[in-house]
Amino acid sequence: MKSFKVDEDQRNPVLVSDFSDVELPPLREVPGMTSASEGRYLYWLASSQLSGEGELVEIGSWLGRSTMHLAAGLRRTGSQENLHCFDGFAWGPSDPQKSDLPLRPGDNFQAYFEANLADYSDLVSAHRTRIANIAWTGQPVEVLFLDAPKKLTEITRCLEVFGPSLIPGRSIIAIQDYQYFPAYALAACMYSLRDCLELIHVVLDGSTVAFRVTAPVDLVSEKPSDWQLNRWTVEQVNSAWQQILAPLPEKARERLEPGRALHLYDCGAKREAIAAMKALPMTPFQQDKIGGLARGHIYLSYPELFTAAGFPGSPKQNLLVHVKRARDWLRELRA
Numbered sequence: 122m123k124s125f126k127v128d129e130d131q132r133n134p135v136l137v138s139d140f141s142d143v144e145l146p147p148l149r150e151v152p153g154m155t156s157a158s159e160g161r162y163l164y165w166l167a168s169s170q171l172s173g174e175g176e177l178v179e180i181g182s183w184l185g186r187s188t189m190h191l192a193a194g195l196r197r198t199g200s201q202e203n204l205h206c207f208d209g210f211a212w213g214p215s216d217p218q219k220s221d222l223p224l225r226p227g228d229n230f231q232a233y234f235e236a237n238l239a240d241y242s243d244l245v246s247a248h249r250t251r252i253a254n255i256a257w258t259g260q261p262v263e264v265l266f267l268d269a270p271k272k273l274t275e276i277t278r279c280l281e282v283f284g285p286s287l288i289p290g291r292s293i294i295a296i297q298d299y300q301y302f303p304a305y306a307l308a309a310c311m312y313s314l315r316d317c318l319e320l321i322h323v324v325l326d327g328s329t330v331a332f333r334v335t336a337p338v339d340l341v342s343e344k345p346s347d348w349q350l351n352r353w354t355v356e357q358v359n360s361a362w363q364q365i366l367a368p369l370p371e372k373a374r375e376r377l378e379p380g381r382a383l384h385l386y387d388c389g390a391k392r393e394a395i396a397a398m399k400a401l402p403m404t405p406f407q408q409d410k411i412g413g414l415a416r417g418h419i420y421l422s423y424p425e426l427f428t429a430a431g432f433p434g435s436p437k438q439n440l441l442v443h444v445k446r447a448r449d450w451l452r453e454l455r456a
């Protein structure tokens with residue numbers, strides 16, 4: 122397996138890999154939003170890294186690509202654990218770009234998920250729910266795979282519900298999109314939980330990382346005070362991001378690093394945010410990613426940052442920025 126220790130000083134070195142040496146069993150072709158490396162990682166995780174002390178929970182299954190890799194891993198070991206999949210199963214407006222199923226936005230697609238997972242129906246159970254309403258039995262959870270929560274409220278909700286069931290010293294929280302900078306809240310939240318988590322896996326050619334739970338995660342009785350991500354000071358943001366980025370390999374760092382600029386911007390530190398954007402090495406990957414995103418909706422939230430990165434947006438986008446700001450201002454005034 123291609124792997125290396127990022128930081129020799131760390132007590133528990135981080136496994137960094139594209140998991141290309143993992144041999145998968147024959148699997149169905151299921152459309153998905155997780156990469157081939159992430160699929161191999163999930164299979165490897167479920168087939169070789171678990172003790173059987175708890176259940177597996179996936180939040181955000183879509184049509185079941187990641188689910189299938191986890192389930193195939195469980196099947197390989199003959200494990201008795203179940204894989205519980207939570208999803209709203211409501212077809213999203215951008216889903217038709219990734220699948221040509223005959224569905225309209227809002228349609229329930231749980232039946233397609235279940236058909237794709239038919240070979241594993243003895244191991245997998247689907248729970249149709251929004252994250253806001255998610256509930257759990259309280260059974261121990263050995264793997265919590267998050268691929269739906271990307272924002273603070275959703276992440277904290279998942280951790281409130283499943284945190285008490287995570288087993289210190291054993292459970293793993295694997296997070297898709299951790300390396301995707303627009304979802305920087307994931308990294309900032311995990312940083313806030315740094316006293317009970319340690320980074321253990323970084324998937325290359327994907328955006329998943331995983332943490333081992335080292336101490337009880339109980340956000341119900343003890344909410345960390347610094348979770349209001351948009352209230353951090355510039356010093357707090359900079360110090361956090363130094364620690365977030367330090368253990369990551371270069372390929373993961375270049376994916377996540379623009380998140381520091383977005384975080385500063387959301388804290389109202391626009392000058393520092395622009396400086397952070399300008400200070401990026403602007404590797405070809407960053408150029409490509411930031412340039413691609415600049416054409417989308419996210420531009421309206423961070424126009425100065427994309428402009429600082431060399432992507433000033435079209436006249437239509439900049440007009441929409443003014444409309445959005447006027448609308449936000451009115452909303453605040455009413456509130």
Ligand SMILES: C[S@@+](CC[C@H](N)C(=O)[O-])C[C@H]1O[C@@H](n2cnc3c(N)ncnc32)[C@H](O)[C@@H]1O
Pocket residue numbers: 152153154155180181182183184185186187188207208209210211250251252253268269270275
């Ligand atoms: C990125 S996709 C998951 C991709 C999947 N893991 C794969 O391998 O292809 C995110 C999924 O999370 C679900 N989701 C997003 N926000 C949600 C919410 N607030 N409540 C419930 N489900 C949600 C969506 O319905 C979607 O199926």
